Amino acid sequence: MSLSQSARAASAAESRFRITRPIAPARNARVIALDRAAEAVARRVAARSWAAARFYACGEAAEGRPPEALALFGLDGVPPVALREVLAGTDVVVVLAAGDAGSRQAAAIGAACGARAVTTAGVVLGDGFEADEAVAALRPYARVLLLSADEADVVELLTALRV
């Protein structure tokens, strides 16, 4: 009996013929730590090798200023830049939160990403109780919230996204 197309195509032998070409990094990711504890994690993760990901910490969210003007500090030593510049040319932002200290910044980043159709993922470090306001601020915008996460989850997520 001859094999159907599906049966032949699904065999281990045929699987060897999948095209193998290096896959270009899919995304120009920005990773933004909202608070001090998250920043420590971001620093350690940033020290690994990534294709195009850039890592930032947040400055103060000034009352009455547009969210896009929020100042961010590059963890690789670059001078402070405005959120709007950080978002130019990116299509995914991963926000790290360990507590509520950065909830105003979370709202600003969420709104700015929402307005620019930048996919946003939120990673909440620790058991999440300390960060419930930050989570609430991110919730309307983040395509995904990874709750009760740890440093390894951040690495895993960024690796899986090929940044």
Next chain:
Amino acid sequence: MLRRDINELLTQTGPGTPMGELFRQYWIPALLAEELPENDSPPVRVKLLSERMVAFRDSEGRYGLVDEFCAHRGASLWFGRNEGSGLRCPYHGWKYDVTGQCVEVPSEADNSSFCQNVQLTAYPLVKVGDLLWTYMGDAAEQPPLPEFEFVQVPPEQTYTSKRWQQSNWLQAFEGGIDSSHVTFLHSGGLKTDPLFKGAKGNEYNMKDTKPFFEVADSEGGLFVGARRNAEPGTYYWRITPWVMPAFTMVPPRGDHPVHGHFWVPIDDENCWTYSFDYHPVRALTDQERQAMVDGHGVHSRNIPGTYRPAANMDNDYLIDREAQKRGDTYSGVAGIAMQDASLQESMGPIVDRTKERLVPADSGIIKARQKLRKAAIALRDEGVRPPGVDPVHHRVRSAAVVLPQAESFLDSCRDAVTVTPGVAQSSV
């Protein structure tokens, strides 16, 4: 994407592999109880975690799961005679009981002690609900029996089927926590499947095709919440629990029975998909049970006398391009189960995860892989008992609820995702 070595770690479940040892910490489904319907019924071949065995039910109703091959010269005991409280190899007549102990070697003198030293590898086989469960790990560490709700409710409230899937267990399982494919692949079924249609929640499902996700740890695994817009100011949440290593539930729809799966590795290129439906507080109706038998909902229509789906890779899953064009089915393959299986099998026996391009919406899968890997390594290196072994972890439910936008699904749904006997599922 996943590194090659991690893909191998997660997909290989034979004896001595880290994932194989992880699976051997748990009670897992070995076969359906209906496969051994009566005392002395024919033995059944069972392959699990790359070990070949034969299951039988002896003259006293005891269940046994033993090495498939006779200790004498290796004939398959599937040909055995199941009689007189044991399974007898038809080649030279050696006979074994349900513990694998050889009880008779006819060529030896009567009263010879030779057979006492002949013991087939055997694992416990216990009926809980409509399934026979086995535990293939160290006997000294055997955990208490499973307490999943679908095997705890009275028999008239539950139904389980199984089907052979020609792919590695992990790519099958990953479909069980991947809530974002439902609005595409299964869109036809939401409108027409007798076990799905008519629920208010289906409208939210169809209207909002871009769900948001939240992934949270549970004691036994994960909860994956998928959120869609409902009425103004509210969200429709579908909550999928995963209990390690391979139990997932689908969020309910209206008062339809609740369903889910258990994904069990046969070997590295095949798995059993156990599909169940139960109602926590009422008997299944005759129509519901018939629909399940006919392969609706999460079940499959199998080739009679087998657990192989009638639509399978040998007949191109009976794909119907006209139905696909009309929109009756999204992929042209009929039935939720085979829509999933056809695509998962099309990935090849073990999908090469180094070639994936994952997106943030795949975070449930990313997190689940991470938890499996962590647990397998902690077990291997430090002997840590993994989540999901303790039966307390089994008492979870899926849920479908509408919540005010400001509420966290986890805080609001603690009760909804916990089994309370006699209380109905939370469902829209």
